[in-house]
Amino acid sequence: xxxxxxxxxxxxxxxxxxxxxxxxxxxxxxxxxxxxxxxxxxxxxxxxxxxxxxxxxxxxxxxxxxxxxxxxxxxxxxxxxxxxxxxxxxxxxxxxxxxxxxxxxxxxxxxxxxxxxxxxxxxxxxxxxxxxxxxxxxxxxxxxxxxxxxxxxxxxxxxxxxxxxxxxxxxxxxxxxxxxxxxxxxxxxxxxxxxxxxxx
Amino acid sequence: xxxxxxxxxxxxxxxxxxxxxxxxxxxxxxxxxxxxxxxxxxxxxxxxxxxxxxxxxxxxxxxxxxxxxxxxxxxxxxxxxxxxxxxxxxxxxxxxxxxxxxxxxxxxxxxxxxxxxxxxxxxxxxxxxxxxxxxxxxxxxxxxxxxxxxxxxxxxxxxxxxxxxxxxxxxxxxxxxxxxxxxxxxxxxxxxxxxxxxxxxxxxxxxxxxxxxxxxxxxxxxx
Numbered sequence: 001x002x003x004x005x006x007x008x009x010x011x012x013x014x015x016x017x018x019x020x021x022x023x024x025x026x027x028x029x030x031x032x033x034x035x036x037x038x039x040x041x042x043x044x045x046x047x048x049x050x051x052x053x054x055x056x057x058x059x060x061x062x063x064x065x066x067x068x069x070x071x072x073x074x075x076x077x078x079x080x081x082x083x084x085x086x087x088x089x090x091x092x093x094x095x096x097x098x099x100x101x102x103x104x105x106x107x108x109x110x111x112x113x114x115x116x117x118x119x120x121x122x123x124x125x126x127x128x129x130x131x132x133x134x135x136x137x138x139x140x141x142x143x144x145x146x147x148x149x150x151x152x153x154x155x156x157x158x159x160x161x162x163x164x165x166x167x168x169x170x171x172x173x174x175x176x177x178x179x180x181x182x183x184x185x186x187x188x189x190x191x192x193x194x195x196x197x198x199x200x
Numbered sequence: 201x202x203x204x205x206x207x208x209x210x211x212x213x214x215x216x217x218x219x220x221x222x223x224x225x226x227x228x229x230x231x232x233x234x235x236x237x238x239x240x241x242x243x244x245x246x247x248x249x250x251x252x253x254x255x256x257x258x259x260x261x262x263x264x265x266x267x268x269x270x271x272x273x274x275x276x277x278x279x280x281x282x283x284x285x286x287x288x289x290x291x292x293x294x295x296x297x298x299x300x301x302x303x304x305x306x307x308x309x310x311x312x313x314x315x316x317x318x319x320x321x322x323x324x325x326x327x328x329x330x331x332x333x334x335x336x337x338x339x340x341x342x343x344x345x346x347x348x349x350x351x352x353x354x355x356x357x358x359x360x361x362x363x364x365x366x367x368x369x370x371x372x373x374x375x376x377x378x379x380x381x382x383x384x385x386x387x388x389x390x391x392x393x394x395x396x397x398x399x400x401x402x403x404x405x406x407x408x409x410x411x412x413x414x415x416x417x418x419x420x421x422x423x
Binding site: 028086121 | 221222224225228229268269272273276277279280283284298299302303305306307308371374375376377378379380382383384386387388390391
């Protein structure tokens with residue numbers, strides 16, 4: 001029971017209060033770049049969630065099984081980015097061969113993910129928070145879901161923006177960033193919600 | 201003369217984050233204080249110059265098919281070097297930047313310059329290009345950091361400069377303030393340069409070519 005409660009706290013914190021995009025500023029480029037359409041937001045969100053969960057599953061044994069015993073923890077950035085790059089390639093190949101429909105819907109986003117700082121970010125965060133394997137996976141899943149929710153909400157906001165008459169200097173990136181600011185402001189409202197539910 | 205141009209283009213005309221709209225994550229995340237922005241900018245500049253030099257030297261050795269992993273490993277190596285240096289020389293800055301120091305590795309400015317410039321040019325222009333782009337990045341971070349620190353906590357580099365009766369607007373050091381200030385800065389730059397406003401997206405991402413034409417925006421064929 002204690003374990004389930006702990007995992008729920010990690011999950012909800014990742015989705016709402018510590019939202020990766022809107023409060024930690026990770027994965028801003030895909031968030032702003034791909035959120036123009038609702039279906040591509042969902043696709044990107046799902047692909048990121050999937051890679052994040054797998055990356056934390058893969059990097060955990062590498063860190064605690066190889067880097068720590070050898071005393072070279074400082075190599076974690078290099079090791080992790082290599083693992084993520086290789087892993088993304090592998091997933092792409094496997095999906096292409098065995099699950100063509102899934103590849104068709106997720107495949108286009110996979111190459112973008114290697115350089116998505118959210119994926120490397122979540123694996124590094126799992127280390128600094130000293131999560132165990134299960135907690136790491138739940139945390140990554142929550143972070144990915146949070147990313148997806150933020151993208152979906154923002155896709156809605158942007159479709160409204162497109163119909164507005166915006167001052168010339170603000171068109172394009174500036175108004176997009178300002179809209180993101182308002183969405184981020186809304187997410188501040190979730191502060192304390194998780195503590196409130198679980199009485200932590 | 202042309203060497204000078206490689207250096208100055210990154211400062212304003214092709215400023216990586218104000219004009220090219222790259223590397224948004226660190227621009228927003230570490231700029232709650234001007235000093236952090238400056239530290240992050242200089243660390244990134246160092247990595248950018250070193251990786252540009254090394255990649256430019258190795259451009260004939262690295263096979264084309266594995267060039268991206270090779271670049272990433274080179275960049276990650278320099279990032280590890282910088283973070284070890286900062287850890288021992290400036291521990292306060294090290295803990296303030298935290299995870300974002302490691303995340304310099306995936307900063308698209310660095311990989312972008314490696315792919316677009318260093319892999320095609322000689323050592324000296326590549327180094328100057330890296331220096332210019334890095335300093336352009338630093339200027340933006342310093343600017344955004346200064347605005348947010350002055351408005352959000354009434355200080356600049358830790359020295360109180362706002363009069364007492366003005367309550368600092370905490371909003372500006374919250375994430376929402378970061379998006380807002382950067383939006384305003386880009387709008388002002390657009391206005392001053394009388395440029396056609398850019399949209400953030402794959403079409404000005406230097407890595408778009410590496411997506412093997414898979415970029416979602418390209419696929420949808422808009423613009």
